[in-house]
Amino acid sequence: MNVTLRGRTEHFRTVSFDAAKNSVQLIEQRLLPHEFKIIGTKNFRETARAITDMVVRGAGAIGATAAYGLAQGARAFRGRDLKKFSAQVELVFKTLAEARPTAVDPVNAMHDVRREMARGETVAEQQALALAAAEEFANEDARHCEEIGRHGAKLIRNGMKILTHCNAGWLAFVDTGSATAPMYAAQAQGKKFHVFCDETRPRSQGATLTAWELAQQNISHQIIADNAAGHLMQRGEIDLVIVGSDRVLGRTGEVANKIGTYTKAVLAARHKIPFYVAIPLSTIDWNLKRGFDIPIEDRHESEVLGAWGVTKAGRREYIRVANPTSGARNPGFDVTPAELITGIITPVGIFQPKELWNKLRR
Numbered sequence: 259m260n261v262t263l264r265g266r267t268e269h270f271r272t273v274s275f276d277a278a279k280n281s282v283q284l285i286e287q288r289l290l291p292h293e294f295k296i297i298g299t300k301n302f303r304e305t306a307r308a309i310t311d312m313v314v315r316g317a318g319a320i321g322a323t324a325a326y327g328l329a330q331g332a333r334a335f336r337g338r339d340l341k342k343f344s345a346q347v348e349l350v351f352k353t354l355a356e357a358r359p360t361a362v363d364p365v366n367a368m369h370d371v372r373r374e375m376a377r378g379e380t381v382a383e384q385q386a387l388a389l390a391a392a393e394e395f396a397n398e399d400a401r402h403c404e405e406i407g408r409h410g411a412k413l414i415r416n417g418m419k420i421l422t423h424c425n426a427g428w429l430a431f432v433d434t435g436s437a438t439a440p441m442y443a444a445q446a447q448g449k450k451f452h453v454f455c456d457e458t459r460p461r462s463q464g465a466t467l468t469a470w471e472l473a474q475q476n477i478s479h480q481i482i483a484d485n486a487a488g489h490l491m492q493r494g495e496i497d498l499v500i501v502g503s504d505r506v507l508g509r510t511g512e513v514a515n516k517i518g519t520y521t522k523a524v525l526a527a528r529h530k531i532p533f534y535v536a537i538p539l540s541t542i543d544w545n546l547k548r549g550f551d552i553p554i555e556d557r558h559e560s561e562v563l564g565a566w567g568v569t570k571a572g573r574r575e576y577i578r579v580a581n582p583t584s585g586a587r588n589p590g591f592d593v594t595p596a597e598l599i600t601g602i603i604t605p606v607g608i609f610q611p612k613e614l615w616n617k618l619r620r
Contacts, residue, residue: 259428259435261474263294270296271432273314273322273396277389280333282326284314287429291470292568302331302350309357309364312461316430317504317541318399321363324354325392328368332388335381343381347372359553360514360591361504362543367395395540396432402538403434405605410440410500410536411447413603418451418497421487424458424516425467426502426536436536437502438471440603445477453479454496456487458516460561460588484518491529499526499533500603504591505552506535508542508618511596511611512549517589523598535594535611536603544618549593562586 260267274283281298282305289295297313299305305327307313309320331350335343351372355365374391378384414420426437434442441453453472458464465481472479482490490496499522505514513519513535526533546552563580580586596611609617 259433259471259474261294271396271400272316272319272429273326273432275326275329275389275392280330282308282323282330284308284323285429286313287315287467288313288566289574290429291466291473292574299327299330301334302327302353305330306353306357309354315358315463316425316427317361317363317502318403318431318436318538319429320358320361321367321540322392322396322399322432324357324364325367325371325395326389327354328371329385329388329392332375333385335385338381340381343384347375358555360555363504363538363540366540367392370395399431399538399540400433402540402605403431403436403439406436406536406538406603407434407439407443409605409608410534410603411443411449413498413500413532413534413608414440414444414449414451415497416449416451419454419490419495420451421454421456421490421496421499421522422468423456423464423499423501423519423522425463425471427468427471429467429471430502431538435471435502436538436603437500438468439536440500441472441477442475445475451478453477454487454490455479455481456484456518456522457481458518459484460565462565463516487522488525491525491531496529496531499523499531501533501535503535503537503541505543506537506541506602506611506614507546507549507552508544508614509547510549511599511602511614512552513594513596513599513602513611514549514552514554514591515594517592520592520594520598523594527598532600533598534601534603534608535599539605542614549595552591552593554592555590557588557590559586559588562588
């Protein structure tokens, strides 16, 4: 995506790799929209912490980060002993896989990398193959998002009002995004539309990230409180909902996404508004058999009890909002049943959720 900073416009990827430093390069998303900064992780453990602490977040972005992190850990190994090298790779894999358990992209991405590594006969060959495979995953993620945009743009008509939840944009992927890809493609086609961005409590990724992206892209938009969507639907002010996902079950079509997605799907069904989920192929889990088996991440209660912001002096500070003696429950995701979803927008077309299993070979 193109980003304008101090009057200068440049193209950036959310995730990249510095081979000379063996470092994963990430946009520090916790600082947005107030500051744009790229950081580098020094080793695979730092890379895993960046995923856990949400320096980087979003299905495709953490998938690419995990792929690069696996290559980073493999390249840090010194020696020629394949058995010791394999033990190191297994440790790296486990550490990165546990960083965000709900999302399936990191595991899928690392499986891709390990399959390619297996073709190497020496440690050096496997290290080189690891980085090449991670680069290919990142490139494929960007290509998939472009294809999602091409298919999804057909759903957007002039004058539409579109609701999205959380951030499934460029910042959540290597480039372009999933839920935003149809919007960017429709804009390129000259279509005019308006986007409502759910604020997406408790971390407010809709208010901070999606709104910042749309502003950079000059797309008409407004931020709304999470609880305002039903009111707007009731008044006929929302024509279409597009969200992303952290895991879609290929067997059932159930969708795990940021907490609050299920609520929006129920509201959309009540008001007969089309509800679409946009995903790259790496987000599909072909193994789990039911949504209740998806691990739902419980995050720290501080996210609910307060909020981060920037003071007039430019300092980033956490402010406690809630009653000082109260605790909080903070599930990070929920699961939306297939019957509430109009269609899944993928790089190879738009399908009804329960059609996915029949498309496995494709």
